[in-house]
Amino acid sequence: MTDFRYLIVGGGMVADSAARGIRELDADGTIGIVSEDVDPPYARPALSKKLWTDPEFSWDEKVDLHTEETGATFLLGSRVTAIDRDAKTVTTDSGETHGYERLLIATGGKPRGLPGLEPSDRVLDYRSAADYRKLREFADAGAHVVVVGGGYIGTEITAGISQNGAEVTFVDPDDVVGGRMFPDDLARAFQQRFVDAGVDLRLGRRVSSGEETGDGVVLTLDDGSTVEADAVVVGLGIEPVTQLAADAGLTVRDGIVVSSTLRTDDESVFAAGDVAEYPDRILGTRRVEHVDNAQQQGRQAGRNLADADETYDHTPMFYSDVFDMGYEAVGQVSSSLHTVEDWTEPTVTGVVYYLDDDQVVKGVLLWNVWDKTDEARKVLADAHSLTPDMLIGRIQP
Incomplete structure (x- = not known):
């Protein structure tokens, strides 16, 4: 021992x-x-x-x-x-x-998996450096890769490998890429970058079953259609x-x-x-x-x-970079909430506030706005004293 x-x-x-x-x-x-x-x-x-x-x-x-x-x-x-x-x-x-x-x-x-498929050299749940090394081989060879799931991993990987030689099919249950997180106008602008990059979008679709063959993977979607590819990246959280x-x-x-x-x-x-x-x-x-x-x-x-006995007082942020777009955020970012949008340039640079039914801010999205997460945290800390009209101009890009 x-x-x-x-x-x-x-x-x-x-x-x-x-x-x-x-x-x-x-x-x-x-x-x-x-x-x-x-x-x-x-x-x-x-x-x-x-x-x-x-x-x-x-x-x-x-x-x-x-x-x-x-x-x-x-x-x-x-x-x-x-x-x-x-x-x-x-x-x-x-x-x-x-x-x-x-x-x-x-x-x-x-990582959550897909029905009928176990992780392998062609089925990547994309959680490790080993997964990266395998996917890099596919991208460098110009392979056809299916990415399943429209969250952080799915959107980032789709952008990354499509810019590195891979042919990409993107399967997402959302009707618009980013639709579960962003207001509709922003989600549609976000989606357009995938279209411009030549990504084959299969939206509003889920994978019903999958099968690994000798030289690839076949996915059957819930509308009965199939997608054949060299590999699949599973980004389902x-x-x-x-x-x-x-x-x-x-x-x-x-x-x-x-x-x-x-x-x-x-x-x-x-x-x-x-x-x-x-x-x-x-x-x-x-x-x-x-x-x-x-x-x-x-x-x-x-x-x-080591016996410091200190409280953890940090409210964490999260971020993502996709194509030429990026964001930082604090709190809950979900299109199920009400939003107040404050754009310097619509869908290009600005701040989106997410509010619950009581008009209390629950999350702040900083779209192409950097180094403002401390200000976002302050908005969340003061949320109960802020009305929606007080949010416009509160965080300056």
Whole structure:
């Protein structure tokens, strides 16, 4: 058995930030990182963004997070199957046991799949660097790739590979690309960039079944039509990996329930990242699946593992870059809410506020507007004192 003062289950960006957070307070305590991934922690957003759009964006300098600088021990390609809270140990799928004084669960999420298809060299759930390397081979060969799902991963990957030689078919249940998030005028402008790029749009459609053949993949859509391609990228979101925590007797709802200091029911066990349900000081109880939260919450978890006992007070933002468009946002961005649009140039540069039925702002979208997320957070913090007419001009591009 190998013992660590600090043991982190999961090898993503949370693990890197947590290890660095630990080192801010404890220069010598041993750190172990157990990860199913075969690569040490890397900047996951680059897999669907910069690696496709910036030829100067190198893996070693920009993507690899160089977590080894913290002195952590990596246990890669290894899955934790059980936590024994009484013994303060974890067991892996290879039968190894590792002891801990403090444990951080950062297991992230498991991608949702398509009926009839299992992940393979042609069926990519696009969660790892290995998936990126496989997809890069297809794009470089000018292959036909089907992208399923119109969220962040789906739209970014469609834009990225269509600009890198791939023939792309895009399948999305929304009738307009981005329709679940953006006001109709903005969604239609967003969609037009995909049309201009030559993407074959199959909108208002879902995949009923799929089959992997010897040289490709065949998808059957819910209207009975079929799409044959060399590969498929599945971008249908994730389910938080909470079973490990639940089996250990920790409280789980939408995610692993943690306090404002990111501690679970067990004073020696913390959780952070995609998997953690935590109390946001502005927006209330939530679980966030974006990089800003992974970095900031991971760092705070690391500091608290090392006895800082500090509250996590950061309200995270999220962002996306698609073709020549980009946005940052804070809070809830959904076309099911009411909107107030404040454009400098319609659908090109501006701010969209999302309000509930009581006219309270729940989210702020900054479209091609940068470095204004602190102002967006202030709007959300002051939401109950703001009326819709007070929003116009409140955040200047």
